[in-house]
Amino acid sequence: MPHRHARTALPYAAAAALVGGLLAFGATDRADAAVPDTIPLKITNNSGRSDAVYIYDLGTQLSSGRQGWADAGGGFHAWPAGGNPPTPAPDAAITGPAPGQSKTIRIPKFSGRIYFSYGQKLDFRLTTGGLVQPAVQNPSDPNRNILFNWSEYTLNDSGLWLNSTQVDMFSAPYAVGVQRADGGVSTTGHLRSGGYNAVFSALRGQPGGWSGLVQTRSDGTVLRALSPLYGVETGALPASVMDDYVNRVWQKYSTSTLTVTPFADQPNTKYYGRVSGNAMNFTNSSGAVVTSFQKPDAASIFGCHKLLDAPNDNVRGPISRTLCAGFNRSTLLSNPSQPDTSAANFYKDGVTNHYARAVHAQMADGKAYAFAFDDVGNQESLVHDGGPQQAYLTLDPLS
Incomplete structure (x- = not known):
């Protein structure tokens, strides 16, 4: 399952260690008991939107290396063979919580993503090489006009790494959390009050093409801001910007x-x-x-x-x-x-990653994954625990 930043929900050092067969994290902070095969994920809908919410847990099963999806109980389902052109994937949607409500599902030992969408289900396809991720920088992508976002996580024998990410885009806001083995809860990803609209306003007001990152639907709904990488790749942002x-x-x-x-x-x-x-x-x-x-x-x-x-x-x-x-x-x-x-x-120079600057400025704790190595200096929006009791995904207001 490809990702723009290859260390899905793992800091660089942990990912490097994992590649070498030794996970650097977890040895000293994990609970005495083994991490169970699944843990609960409590999803709370504080979005204020009336749309139906759909949840997806997609990733690589760490025990087998197979790609697939998990149902609400944490059961694994391998993707069937895809095709060329890509064929529709099985419907992996889990009905999410109603406005103001919460719903708890179980997530298995995956390296993957938890998607959520408002109003309609996402359109996933399978090629001969596996799952095709939504690519909303492409105007013809079937998910282009859907309001959605995703979190990234790794759950393995050494614990849980769960992040909010803006590496590909800034869109429907959410926060992530983990209840630690000692019962305490760590959270990250919440925006400041008014922060959602403030990010878009900052980009629209930034000269030099940055306003081109903002995508809206034909009805005027703001859908997202593309990352500057996709802005450059699609011509929305000048290639000479840096x-x-x-x-x-x-x-x-x-x-x-x-x-x-x-x-x-x-x-x-x-x-x-x-x-x-x-x-x-x-x-x-x-x-x-x-x-x-x-x-x-x-x-x-x-x-x-x-x-x-x-x-x-x-x-x-x-x-x-x-x-x-x-x-x-x-x-x-x-x-x-x-x-x-x-x-x-x-971000003090006039020439900088103004997208990352705007996102970090509006995060309640200043933390974000606004580019792939935003974990340098521990600026990333990541929660981790070696003995996770429960994970949290909170859908926040679009304001």
Whole structure:
């Protein structure tokens, strides 16, 4: 099940460890009892909307690696074979709670997504390679005019990671939570009062094409704001939108050094970046070049991929995610030591990821997943516990 940010609901370090066969999180904070095969997810509808709500739990079953969906009781159903062109997927919709009500379902050990839609069911299709995710940047996508959103989660033997995400789009607001083994509850994802409309207003008022990210339905309903990556890919946002900042970064570090300390728990692991021509070359403490990055374009920056590819290794990936965060937050000129983890320093340049700036500004706790490596410096909207008793998904007002 493909995702724009490959570590679905897992911080970078945990995902890297998981790939290596050892999950870094959970060893010290999990409950003594094993994480059960399913846990309850309480869904509360505080949206204020009268539309019917539909819930989907879609993902990869961790015990088998099969893609499929879960019913309201947490039972797994593998997707049937798809086709080319894609064939309709089985109806995996769970009827959600009525306005002002709650409904509890059970979620299994998945790495996947919990979708919710208002007013009508989502249209999922299957190809020979598996599930086709909605791609609302495509005007012909069957879900283009549906108001919907999703949360990402991983539930495994080491616990639950559950996030709210704006990596692909900002849309119908929601918060996530977990009841910990000690009975306490952690939540994240709530907007400030009036924050939903404020994000759209900020984008519409931002010169340079940012208003093009906002999508509305023919009846005037605001549906979402596309991420700037999709804005660039579809032409809604100019491909040159980050060029001025990138040029200034390249100029600065052609005569000075950018120091990257990618691991907070390894302060002596440092890499040193200098620009030579079109490349920023990074050396280790011995002076050996360990990796190089070509001058990135906006798509590479907003997507944290392509020229800023971040493999799950111990050198290039960690440097790349640090650069990606620095470019999106525009901290590379103001601070030659990265990552800069002080949110007060983010998005201060006139050339920045204004989408991420607007989203973070309206979050009640300041936390969001507004781009793929927004977890650098722990700015992500994520809850985690090693012994989860219950998870929460709260649908918030669209105001």
